[in-house]
Amino acid sequence: xxxxxxxxxxxxxxxxxxxxxxxxxxxxxxxxxxxxxxxxxxxxxxxxxxxxxxxxxxxxxxxxxxxxxxxxxxxxxxxxxxxxxxxxxxxxxxxxxxxxxxxxxxxxxxxxxxxxxxxxxxxxxxxxxxxxxxxxxxxxxxxxxxxxxxxxxxxxxxxxxxxxxxxxxxxxxxxxxxxxxxxxxxxxxxxxxxxxxxxxxxxxxxxxxxxxxxxxxxxxxxxxxxxxxxxxxxxxxxxxxxxxxxxxxxxxxxxxxxxxxxxxxxxxxxxxxxxxxxxxxxxxxxxxxxxxxxxxxxxxxxxxxxxxxxxxxxxxxxxxxxxxxxxxxxxxxxxxxxxxxxxxxxxxxxxxxxxxxxxxxxxxxxxxxxxxxxxxxxxxxxxxxxxxxxxxxxxxxxxxxxxxxxxxxxxxxxxxxxxxxxxxxxxxxxxxxxxxxxxxxxxxxxxxxxxxxxxxxxxxxxxxxxxxxxxxxxxxxxxxxxxxxxxxxxxxxxxxxxxxxxxxxxxxxxxxxxxxxxxxxxxxxxxxxxxxxxxxxxxxxxxxxxxxxxxxxxxxxxxxxxxxxxxxxxxxxxxxxxxxxxxxxxxxx
Numbered sequence: 047x048x049x050x051x052x053x054x055x056x057x058x059x060x061x062x063x064x065x066x067x068x069x070x071x072x073x074x075x076x077x078x079x080x081x082x083x084x085x086x087x088x089x090x091x092x093x094x095x096x097x098x099x100x101x102x103x104x105x106x107x108x109x110x111x112x113x114x115x116x117x118x119x120x121x122x123x124x125x126x127x128x129x130x131x132x133x134x135x136x137x138x139x140x141x142x143x144x145x146x147x148x149x150x151x152x153x154x155x156x157x158x159x160x161x162x163x164x165x166x167x168x169x170x171x172x173x174x175x176x177x178x179x180x181x182x183x184x185x186x187x188x189x190x191x192x193x194x195x196x197x198x199x200x201x202x203x204x205x206x207x208x209x210x211x212x213x214x215x216x217x218x219x220x221x222x223x224x225x226x227x228x229x230x231x232x233x234x235x236x237x238x239x240x241x242x243x244x245x246x247x248x249x250x251x252x253x254x255x256x257x258x259x260x261x262x263x264x265x266x267x268x269x270x271x272x273x274x275x276x277x278x279x280x281x282x283x284x285x286x287x288x289x290x291x292x293x294x295x296x297x298x299x300x301x302x303x304x305x306x307x308x309x310x311x312x313x314x315x316x317x318x319x320x321x322x323x324x325x326x327x328x329x330x331x332x333x334x335x336x337x338x339x340x341x342x343x344x345x346x347x348x349x350x351x352x353x354x355x356x357x358x359x360x361x362x363x364x365x366x367x368x369x370x371x372x373x374x375x376x377x378x379x380x381x382x383x384x385x386x387x388x389x390x391x392x393x394x395x396x397x398x399x400x401x402x403x404x405x406x407x408x409x410x411x412x413x414x415x416x417x418x419x420x421x422x423x424x425x426x427x428x429x430x431x432x433x434x435x436x437x438x439x440x441x442x443x444x445x446x447x448x449x450x451x452x453x454x455x456x457x458x459x460x461x462x463x464x465x466x467x468x469x470x471x472x473x474x475x476x477x478x479x480x481x482x483x484x485x486x487x488x489x490x491x492x493x494x495x496x497x498x499x500x501x502x503x504x505x506x507x508x509x510x511x512x513x514x515x516x517x518x519x520x521x522x523x524x525x526x527x528x529x530x531x532x533x534x535x536x537x538x539x540x541x542x543x544x545x546x547x548x549x550x551x552x553x554x555x556x557x558x559x560x561x562x563x564x565x566x567x568x569x570x571x572x573x574x575x576x577x578x579x580x581x582x583x584x585x586x587x588x589x590x591x592x593x594x595x596x597x598x599x600x601x602x603x604x605x606x607x608x609x610x611x612x613x614x615x616x617x618x619x620x621x622x623x624x625x626x627x628x629x630x631x632x633x634x635x
Contacts, residue, residue, distance in 0.1 A: 048107070048251040048556075050076070052084075053148040055163060055170060057238050058097060058155030062170045067150060075533035076106030078132065079573040080150060081121040085130075086576060090583035094125040094230070095212055095237035097156035103143065103203075103243075104151075106534040107556055110144035111251075112263060113270050114540040116329035118143065118220075119532060124229040125214035125237075126396070126452055127471035129584035130577055131229040132492040135203075136329035136337075137221035139245060140535065142201035146247030153238065162204070162242035164194055167249060175241040182206050182389035183219040186242055196246040199330065204242035205232040206391020207439060212236045213450040215396035215473075219388070223327065223337055223359035227393040228494060229472060258555040266552075269543045270333050279336035279539050280326065284362035285315030287476075288370070294508065296479040296501070296603030299370045300425045301402035302467045302596060305478045305603055309375025313365050322377055324357060329537070336539060342381040358384050366476030367398025372405075373425035383428065386435045396452055397438075399473035401431060403453040403466050406596075412461030417445040464595025469493050470586070474594075479504035480604025481514070482521055484612060488591045489619045490525060491577040496538055498525035504604045518615050522622045529573040530566055575627040588620035 050071040054063040070080045081104040092099050101122045108115040118139040124131030143151065146167050153163070157172065160179040164171050178186050183206035190202050201221055209216035209232030216232030217225045226232075235241075253259045270276050278286060288310050291297040295305035311317065318340055327337035339357045346354050358381050368374060368383045387394050407413045408423035415422065419442065421430055437446040448456050453473050457466035467474045469487035475495035477483045482500035490497025498521045507517065527546075528538070536544050544552075546563055553561045578586075593612040600606075 050107075050149045051147060052150040052152060053165065053170070055151065055153045055172075056155045057153060057157040057161065057163075057172065057240060060157075060172045064148075064168075071107065071149070073569075074573060075530065075569055076109075076149060077104050077533040077535035078119045078121065079529065079533035079569065079576075080104055081119060082573060082576045082580065084150070084152065085121050085123075086580050088123070090580075092123060094123040094128070094131070094234060097238065098154060099123050099234065099237075101153045101231065101234055101238070102150065103139070104535070105140045105143050105149050107149075107558060108534045108536065108552060109149070110141040110331055111556065112552055113266050114332050114334060114537045114543070115535060116140055116332045116537050117535045119535055120218070120226045120231050122229075122231055122234050123584065125212070125233045126230045127493070127586075129581040129586045130491055131231065131234070133226040133228045133231055134496075134532070134535070135218075135220045135224045135226045136332070136537065137201055137224035138199055138330040139201040139203060139220050141199050141330035142245040142247065144247075145199045145249055146245050147249045151243075151245070153240065153243075155238065157239040160239050160241055162190065162244065163240065164244045165246070166196065166198070167247040178241050179210060180207060183391040184389055187219070187222070190242055190244055194244050198246040198248040200244065200246035202242060202244050205235050205240075206389060208391045208450060209233055209236040210241075211441075211450070213392065214455075215393045215400070215450060215452050216391055217393045219391060223339065224329065225393070227395065229492065230393075232391050232393075254557045255555055262551050262555040266543060266548065267333065270540065273543060275542055276334050276539065279334050282315035282319055283336055283338045283360075285318055285338065285360060285365050287362045288314045288365055289316070291477065291479070291603070292370070294479070294505070294603045295601060296477060296504070297370050298366055298467075298474070298476055298478045300373045301371060301399075301406045301465060302474070302478060302594075302600060304600060307370040307373075307375070309373075310370065312375040313369040313377055313380060315362075318360060318365075318377060322381070332537065334539065340377075340381055342378060342385060344382075356385055358388065360384065363476050364394050367395045371398060371402050371476070372428075372431060374428050374431075376428065379428035383431055383435065386432070386439075390435070390439050392450065395475060396473040397435075397450065399467055400449055400453040400456065401434060403457060403462065404434070404449065406465040407457070407460060407462035410462055410465070413445075417443075417460070419443055419445075467594050467596065469594075470591065477501035477504075478602050480602040481607045481611060481615065482507075482517060483602075484593060484597065484607060485518070485615050485619065486521060486525075488612075488616060489521075489588070491574065491581065497528065498522070504602075508604065514611070514615055515618060518618045519622065522619055526567075526570050526574045526626070529570040529577075533569075533573060571626050572630055574623070575630050578623055578627065588616055588623075591616050
């Protein structure tokens, strides 16, 4: 059995400490379970941007060992919502942490100067980063890759200028095109004066049950490369969702005013693949290659025909946020805006939804040309969106500085709260399929479409209606099971391959004994309860959740959703969670 180690880095003092946390992995599997147990040890009232507030990166026992177990989970207190901040990213970070010999890296404190940290196996160093401060997230990666050579697997996590400004919607970018996007990790890193974390190493744990390991690995490998479900992620990627969602009235358009976008075909996965796709990339130890890179040629000399070529990643969420929801149907305009977002280091969904709120608020009279300093905000006006993004990053005036604090903050200050499409304080993902999508965003521990896949339930009941109460139970059951998947830190694209039976077989193949289905289910329930306990300590209440007013008036993929129906099912979900928590040992309630 491997020894699972935690690396603590105190940025205030520059000191480090290594601990054996194998007991936590035995109890909580790894990943999000172990990181939650560590986060629960921090004071509930801690400011998210306080030096003492930790950033915890964690992987699991399957990471860098089995196919498609490619994610790293980051846990922190969110400066956007004030409670649990959790984000997952692919790239090479999980493999680099494994190679460095650490399944958990925890950063606390605040450096006295802009810095970046290198972890090369047991050698940890804090470097001055004055020359990097102010650089884009793209430029920082290029500079560090040249400046910090390594013969091992290396990963670079860094922030852009938005994170340096401690924006609560700032992302942290991983390697070439992956992101800890949601809930403001970039702002927390900025508050610590931490521009980047570079991790590398070449260590491996010995496999004792080689026969079991090889047999299980081959079985998962064959399932991944031959599965139709995984093939779709390689072919068109999640951008394949654009057209089907629009056909069922489930694609958010013009700030969730409707679910059908007349320009969907122009920004569909098919169109991007035919006209703009230039490269497929894969995360470390993944055979799928789901990362889709598009080419954008930009003329940089107006007097001559001189161009620079950029590669920009795209997927459904990015296309929704800067395409249909802003009413932009020109793919090059979408890519041009996404390039700005990538450089500055914002979460694309949050900044996109916030721009959409601004247009709605302007047209409703909550904003005037005084706040926008002369800009007239209209849906579909890519040139004006471009100017807005430039003004936000320049801190043009108070209004533009406020825009990078998110839609909820802006709506409370300027008006138009019913048009701020956010759940639990987090701007909404790109599925307008109906009640269970909204319910999943609201009740999920990280207010994400990945918490419980409620949008999938909405699509299934189009052909097979079922009572709300039965569907809420299914939503809750899925949200709990995903605690196990996220503790193993499996890419959720492979969730139908890593069944409970497969997970138990994989644990046995690694010599991690004593696991059965009952223990696996109990551990998932415990972790879910722990997350809710942390959120509630930070002020979260199910009774505070409400359907954004605008969504009660529009037709979703599953018809109209009333505020009353939404509230009833939130209460039903709350009661299921309370019952589960009540059956757990007192320490987890």
